[in-house]
Amino acid sequence: MSAMGDEAGDLLALSPNDVVARVRFDAAGLVPAVAQDSTSRQVLMLAWMNEEALRATVTTRRATYFSRSRQSLWVKGETSGNSQQVAQLRVDCDGDAVLLLVDQQGPACHTGVESCFDVGGVDVR
Amino acid sequence: MSAMGDEAGDLLALSPNDVVARVRFDAAGLVPAVAQDSTSRQVLMLAWMNEEALRATVTTRRATYFSRSRQSLWVKGETSGNSQQVAQLRVDCDGDAVLLLVDQQGPACHTGVESCFDVGGVDVR
Numbered sequence: 001m002s003a004m005g006d007e008a009g010d011l012l013a014l015s016p017n018d019v020v021a022r023v024r025f026d027a028a029g030l031v032p033a034v035a036q037d038s039t040s041r042q043v044l045m046l047a048w049m050n051e052e053a054l055r056a057t058v059t060t061r062r063a064t065y066f067s068r069s070r071q072s073l074w075v076k077g078e079t080s081g082n083s084q085q086v087a088q089l090r091v092d093c094d095g096d097a098v099l100l101l102v103d104q105q106g107p108a109c110h111t112g113v114e115s116c117f118d119v120g121g122v123d124v125r
Numbered sequence: 126m127s128a129m130g131d132e133a134g135d136l137l138a139l140s141p142n143d144v145v146a147r148v149r150f151d152a153a154g155l156v157p158a159v160a161q162d163s164t165s166r167q168v169l170m171l172a173w174m175n176e177e178a179l180r181a182t183v184t185t186r187r188a189t190y191f192s193r194s195r196q197s198l199w200v201k202g203e204t205s206g207n208s209q210q211v212a213q214l215r216v217d218c219d220g221d222a223v224l225l226l227v228d229q230q231g232p233a234c235h236t237g238v239e240s241c242f243d244v245g246g247v248d249v250r
Contacts, residue, residue, distance in 0.1 A: 009243045022246025032157050032222075034168060041166035043159060046222035093236050095247025097157075097171035111218050118134045121147025122220025 010088040016055040024095040025051060033098040035063060035076075035108065038087040044108035045116040047076075049098060061086045063100055082106035135213040141180040149220040150176060158223040160188060160201075160233065163212040169233035170241040172199075174223060186211045188225055207231035 011019050025031050029051065035044045047065040049057065053073055056064040063084035067074040077083025084102035091098055109116040136144050150156050154176065160169045172190040174182065178198055181189040185200075188209035192199040202208025209227035216223055234241040 009240075009245050011245060019246075024247055032171060034159050034171060036168055043161055043168065043224050046157060046159060046217060090242040091244075091246035092171060092241040093234055093244035093247075094241070097241075099168050099242045109218055115134075116217040116219070116222075117215040117224045119216075119218035120134050120136060121144075121216035122149055122218075 009090045011091060012058065012061070012086065012089045014058070016058045019058050019089065019091070020051055020054060022091045022095055023054065023098065026096070030066060030068070031096060031098055033063075033065065033100060035084055035100045035102050035104075037104050037108075038101040039103070042115050043117055044084075044102070044104060044114070047074075054098070057086060057100070058089065063102055077105060080106070080110070082108065084108070134215045136216060137183065137186070137211065137214045139183070141183045144183050144214065144216070145176055145179060147216045147220050148179065148223065151221070155191060155193070156221060156223055158188075158190065158225060160209055160225045160227050160229075162229050162233075163226040164228070167240050168242055169209075169227070169229060169239070172201075179223070182211060182225070183214065188227055202230060205231070205235070207233065209233070 023031055030048045033049045034046050050066040053064045053066045063076040065074045083105045086100050086102055088101035107114050111119055148156055155173045158174045159171050175191040178189045178191045188201040188211055190199045208230045211225050211227055213226035232239050236244055
């Protein structure tokens with residue numbers, strides 16, 4: 001029931017309201033969202049969503065995050081072209097984390113590598 | 126260079142001090158940590174680490190988190206037996222997220238399913 005490729009936990013067919021109802025945002029109104037490549041299964045990045053970003057992701061099926069540094073919505077790839085088409089959207093058992101399975105265009109990381117987790121931390125950039 | 130199974134981004138051979146230096150903890154002293162099954166590549170859960178939990182994870186190679194609800198360290202599987210042996214530890218490009226590749230004993234989720242992302246959110250428990 002939980003094998004990779006299984007769609008039982010996929011909430012993408014729900015309405016934005018129904019998806020939002022399953023999520024518990026933190027005190028800042030945010031929830032962490034993990035993007036995983038739907039084909040390679042590589043974990044690409046972790047970013048944050050507010051309610052508006054989550055609604056936009058469900059509606060457009062393009063991964064949309066909230067930039068904490070810029071304090072604004074951020075459609076992934078809007079400027080770089082490295083967008084994420086969302087194949088599945090999952091929420092964890094406590095409702096306080098989101099998992100996106102995505103079709104990633106180009107590299108996910110702003111450093112030019114496939115995954116942000118290939119870089120090795122803040123001191124090695 | 127970033128293919129699954131590649132170990133270039135794995136920091137597990139570093140000292141706890143060197144790993145901690147690559148991480149930026151948030152205002153509460155925490156960093157989100159994603160656990161991914163090293164074999165199936167399924168994303169199992171998202172939890173949180175403080176510096177002590179991160180050091181313990183590097184030292185023991187057993188995934189150790191910080192429980193925000195209990196405000197204490199939490200060695201995954203200590204009571205349930207469903208522990209996580211850490212095969213790789215990665216940090217993202219901004220140093221504000223951790224990725225563990227783990228050998229998961231039993232189900233990762235307290236609901237008894239393999240992944241916390243199989244459950245579908247807070248309203249369906």
